[in-house]
Amino acid sequence: MKTRARHGARRSGSVSFRLGVALVLVLAIGGVAVSLAAYAYGRSAARQSYDRLLVGAANQIAASLGLRDGEVIVDIPVSAFELLSLAPRDRVVYAVFDDRGQLVTGYDGVARPEGDGGFSSGSFAGEPARYVHVRRQIAERSFLGAVDVVVGQTTEARRELAQQITRNALLAVAMVGLVISGLAVLAVTSALRPLRRLEHDFALRSSRDLTPVDVEVPQEIASLVAALNRFIGRIDRQLRVMRTLIADASHQLRTPIAALRAQAELARETDDSKEQLRIVERIHERSRNLSRLTDQLLNHAMIIHRADSVDLAPVDLRVVASEAVAQFDQTLPGAERTVRMDLPEAPMVCDGDALSLIEACKNLINNANTYGQPPITVFVREEGATLCIGVRDRGEGLAEEMWGDAGKRFARRSGVSSASAGLGLSIVSAVAQAHGGRMAIRRPDAGRFEVFLELPKVREAEA
Amino acid sequence: MKLIGMVCAMILAGTAAARALPEAVASYGPSDAARQLLVRGTTDIARFAAVMQLFASRTGGVRIDYEQWGSNDLFEVTMAECRAGGQSADMVISSAVDLQLKLANDGCAKAHRSVATASLPQVANWRDEVFGITRELAVIVYNRRLLSDAEVPRSRFDLIDLLRPEDSRLRGRVATYDIEASGLGYLFAFADAQQATTFGSLIEAFGRSGAIATCCSAEIIDGVANGTYLIAYNVLASYALARAEENPDIVAVAPHDYTLVLSRAALMPRHGAEPELAGAFLDFMLSEGGRAALNSSHLIVRTDDAAPAALRLPETPETSFRPIALTPSLLVGLDQHKRREFVALWRSTFPHDGGGEAPLE
Numbered sequence: 001m002k003t004r005a006r007h008g009a010r011r012s013g014s015v016s017f018r019l020g021v022a023l024v025l026v027l028a029i030g031g032v033a034v035s036l037a038a039y040a041y042g043r044s045a046a047r048q049s050y051d052r053l054l055v056g057a058a059n060q061i062a063a064s065l066g067l068r069d070g071e072v073i074v075d076i077p078v079s080a081f082e083l084l085s086l087a088p089r090d091r092v093v094y095a096v097f098d099d100r101g102q103l104v105t106g107y108d109g110v111a112r113p114e115g116d117g118g119f120s121s122g123s124f125a126g127e128p129a130r131y132v133h134v135r136r137q138i139a140e141r142s143f144l145g146a147v148d149v150v151v152g153q154t155t156e157a158r159r160e161l162a163q164q165i166t167r168n169a170l171l172a173v174a175m176v177g178l179v180i181s182g183l184a185v186l187a188v189t190s191a192l193r194p195l196r197r198l199e200h201d202f203a204l205r206s207s208r209d210l211t212p213v214d215v216e217v218p219q220e221i222a223s224l225v226a227a228l229n230r231f232i233g234r235i236d237r238q239l240r241v242m243r244t245l246i247a248d249a250s251h252q253l254r255t256p257i258a259a260l261r262a263q264a265e266l267a268r269e270t271d272d273s274k275e276q277l278r279i280v281e282r283i284h285e286r287s288r289n290l291s292r293l294t295d296q297l298l299n300h301a302m303i304i305h306r307a308d309s310v311d312l313a314p315v316d317l318r319v320v321a322s323e324a325v326a327q328f329d330q331t332l333p334g335a336e337r338t339v340r341m342d343l344p345e346a347p348m349v350c351d352g353d354a355l356s357l358i359e360a361c362k363n364l365i366n367n368a369n370t371y372g373q374p375p376i377t378v379f380v381r382e383e384g385a386t387l388c389i390g391v392r393d394r395g396e397g398l399a400e401e402m403w404g405d406a407g408k409r410f411a412r413r414s415g416v417s418s419a420s421a422g423l424g425l426s427i428v429s430a431v432a433q434a435h436g437g438r439m440a441i442r443r444p445d446a447g448r449f450e451v452f453l454e455l456p457k458v459r460e461a462e463a
Numbered sequence: 464m465k466l467i468g469m470v471c472a473m474i475l476a477g478t479a480a481a482r483a484l485p486e487a488v489a490s491y492g493p494s495d496a497a498r499q500l501l502v503r504g505t506t507d508i509a510r511f512a513a514v515m516q517l518f519a520s521r522t523g524g525v526r527i528d529y530e531q532w533g534s535n536d537l538f539e540v541t542m543a544e545c546r547a548g549g550q551s552a553d554m555v556i557s558s559a560v561d562l563q564l565k566l567a568n569d570g571c572a573k574a575h576r577s578v579a580t581a582s583l584p585q586v587a588n589w590r591d592e593v594f595g596i597t598r599e600l601a602v603i604v605y606n607r608r609l610l611s612d613a614e615v616p617r618s619r620f621d622l623i624d625l626l627r628p629e630d631s632r633l634r635g636r637v638a639t640y641d642i643e644a645s646g647l648g649y650l651f652a653f654a655d656a657q658q659a660t661t662f663g664s665l666i667e668a669f670g671r672s673g674a675i676a677t678c679c680s681a682e683i684i685d686g687v688a689n690g691t692y693l694i695a696y697n698v699l700a701s702y703a704l705a706r707a708e709e710n711p712d713i714v715a716v717a718p719h720d721y722t723l724v725l726s727r728a729a730l731m732p733r734h735g736a737e738p739e740l741a742g743a744f745l746d747f748m749l750s751e752g753g754r755a756a757l758n759s760s761h762l763i764v765r766t767d768d769a770a771p772a773a774l775r776l777p778e779t780p781e782t783s784f785r786p787i788a789l790t791p792s793l794l795v796g797l798d799q800h801k802r803r804e805f806v807a808l809w810r811s812t813f814p815h816d817g818g819g820e821a822p823l824e
Binding site for chain 1: 568569570585589590657790791792794795798799800801804
């Protein structure tokens, strides 16, 4: 448990060790299987080859049979025994029986076999032996019947050949095993090398370096590195959001707070109650703006944070639009300028984070409310492969030369206005990017101005 | 069955009637030695004494008892001891290598493996049970006083040509082994029949010219020495060369068409009491010292530059030599039917029953 805590990783044994064990197992099982197969094959091969010699010799003897005065005469050819002598160390036994089962010539210890012929196993002179029985039918006037030839041989040469075949096969298996083991060691080392490179890369990294890992890795661990890079990227972005928030907050908040303080001090030093009331009115106005600025700063940070940390889910943009309108109305109780909605009949579903989208939508309404001319309309529509959600008003809108920079933070003014911190469109732009889309600005005709998000549609199959 | 009985009786050469006994016995080494080695062989004591003497003197506390037997009797007694499983000889050495091979084939021999046996060529070692220990040639023997150099047959074709004329002076004066009486004679004749078709013409020529089939190397060589026979065919060179040492008129010719080479076979019977000592004796016979002793007795004949003067070799000896290999093929000659047919063929060639006295062995 201590080790775990220290290394922060659960260890499940060495890859090399596991590969080694697997390899040894495979080789052992394969080796045993091949040995058994080789032994079986060697035995049958040896049996077949020497059985052929045996039957060849027996056939030669059977072919040498002749008849004289009704008696079987055997004229064993020397070549028959030379054939048997190809098993140089094996004993030979043979016998020829006539139709009555009487021994004609050969060893009298040989049993007369049953049947028409074939191989059998037995023994001779205390050693295991293989026998073949060949029957020759003789149809002559003086002799009508079957003559049985039995030839046997001990099995030393067969055993030796079988062992030799097995030995050679085992030798080959051992060689192959060695080669495979060598290759496996090479393969494991080379497969683990990218991991070592990765380790090296991380070891050399400074604590503040959050750039993506740029190490050459094979396909198999490319996804691991990609996940790692995504993880690093997320940390990097969140850190950046945090830094931005702190920088923005210090930069944006210091001035209005200082102004507030100045007003408050002014109020404290004034005896004129009317003047005090006026100052309090101004303090109230400024603190409302400050609160909005704070809201926007925090929203911006939250949106960017959410873009990295929240999974996207199917969202109906019509719901987003109505929710945004409802929330906007709540912030302005009793406002005479109500917001209209232009929504299609069918659901407009895209993958998104509802909260961010509502926030973006609210920002657009806010902007329109602040800078545009009524009537303000929140619309959702389909444009080819994209879905659009945005706000339209009747105002002049943004000057066209500012459209390109509209998504950047504090684009409108370097300072802070009485009403906005200038973060509205940059939040919208960040939300659109987090959803794989973009923010668009359009002026369809004079007196109409649209700002909207273009979001990729969820494909039918997935919807 | 009666037929088979007859055939068996022929093989056994009448051992059923009288209990077989060794022809001669000899002992080497101290009579009160702790260990005794019983060796039985077909080799004449005189030929085989040197190697046994040497072994007994080199190995302390050992006595070798040697019994000289006829080849068929030796086979019989060895087989009988193998079946009975009681006492038996420690080593059996026979020139009838086919019978030795049959003993081993039937499981009557004990295996012996050593550096010496491993270095034997395959033809001289079967199953590490039967070992060829000598190198002897089957030769034509003549008397140089009685046969002019021009007349000397250098091959079987020469011999056939010599016998062909009606008035040949070789008529009735050519001798060879009686294959019915001599295991070695049968072995040589059977090997001849395997080697070439000349065998048919040869025995036909023997038959027409009244050649003599008789027993035993010693008698045949005696006949050549005293002029009874002008030519002896298929005689073991070892005996002829030994006689040539005393009688320089005796000359042995290794035929150049082919010359059979016999390696006397040694085996250790299964029930021998002294297998280690027998193995040591065998290794000794195969060693340098043993081979030198066998060479001095002409049991290993040299065919290189150091060949004996009385031996006339073909011009290219190594291509003419046909070793009688220790393989199961030798069993064919022992087959009852094969042997009966072969002997019948032989008999039809020598209708007058050899021509000499009835053979003793």
